[in-house]
Amino acid sequence: MRTTHLLKTAAALVTVGTLVWGAHAAIMLSNTVTGAPLDLSEAPEEGRDTEAVKTFLATGTNIYNEKAVCLPKAHELFLSMCSGCHGHYAEGKIGPGLNDSYWTYPKNETDQGLFETIFGGAQGQMGPMYGALNMNEMLLVMAWIRHVYKEDPQGAVWLTPEQRSKFKPFNENASHIEPAEELLPACGGPAG
Numbered sequence: 535m536r537t538t539h540l541l542k543t544a545a546a547l548v549t550v551g552t553l554v555w556g557a558h559a560a561i562m563l564s565n566t567v568t569g570a571p572l573d574l575s576e577a578p579e580e581g582r583d584t585e586a587v588k589t590f591l592a593t594g595t596n597i598y599n600e601k602a603v604c605l606p607k608a609h610e611l612f613l614s615m616c617s618g619c620h621g622h623y624a625e626g627k628i629g630p631g632l633n634d635s636y637w638t639y640p641k642n643e644t645d646q647g648l649f650e651t652i653f654g655g656a657q658g659q660m661g662p663m664y665g666a667l668n669m670n671e672m673l674l675v676m677a678w679i680r681h682v683y684k685e686d687p688q689g690a691v692w693l694t695p696e697q698r699s700k701f702k703p704f705n706e707n708a709s710h711i712e713p714a715e716e717l718l719p720a721c722g723g724p725a726g
């Protein structure tokens with residue numbers, strides 16, 4: 535009797551745990567190649583509860599697109615994790631360019647799609663990134679990719695019309711935001 539009761543309690547706790555974590559994601563996230571749901575519990579614990587991650591999982595919006603203060607860290611993450619394959623300015627190398635309006639997977643022109651591709655990977659050398667970056671870092675890297683977009687802002691469908699009217703296409707010959715290691719509190723770093 536007692537054992538059964540305990541087992542039931544344990545099962546209920548597991549269910550509650552799953553529901554609580556599941557409740558974070560109001561949007562449905564799926565693997566770019568297979569379409570299978572992404573398992574967000576594979577992401578590191580760290581960087582799950584930042585304002586940006588919570589907002590993203592509720593709405594699909596990346597608030598770092600609007601936070602220029604986070605671009606130095608975003609740049610640093612891109613250089614260390616992505617530029618080896620995608621090029622210094624995301625112009626393309628063994629992986630495709632990420633700085634223009636052509637996408638192998640058209641959904642990458644939305645921030646939800648881009649997150650799904652980074653989290654779950656695509657084909658060949660483009661492996662899933664949840665082992666290398668936490669979810670907050672993925673959103674930072676995404677903001678850098680959006681920052682280096684070099685074409686007509688009208689093609690920047692991830693921006694609202696208002697953001698588009700202010701967006702300046704990236705010019706690799708102009709001066710750039712330098713990379714920086716530090717993770718500021720405004721970018722999901724420890725407060726204080």
Ligand code: HEC
Nearest residue numbers: 615616619628629630637638639642651652656657659660
């Ligand atoms: C080891 C090499 C390698 C690394 C490192 C790598 N990628 Fe890729 N990436 C690729 C390849 C190859 C493809 C093409 C895969 C395909 O077409 O399915 C790709 C595809 C992509 C795509 C889809 C582009 C499109 O046109 O739809 C995105 C987005 C992307 N990578 C983002 C990133 C980001 C962000 C990082 C760093 C966090 C990264 N990649 C790191 C090799 C890499």
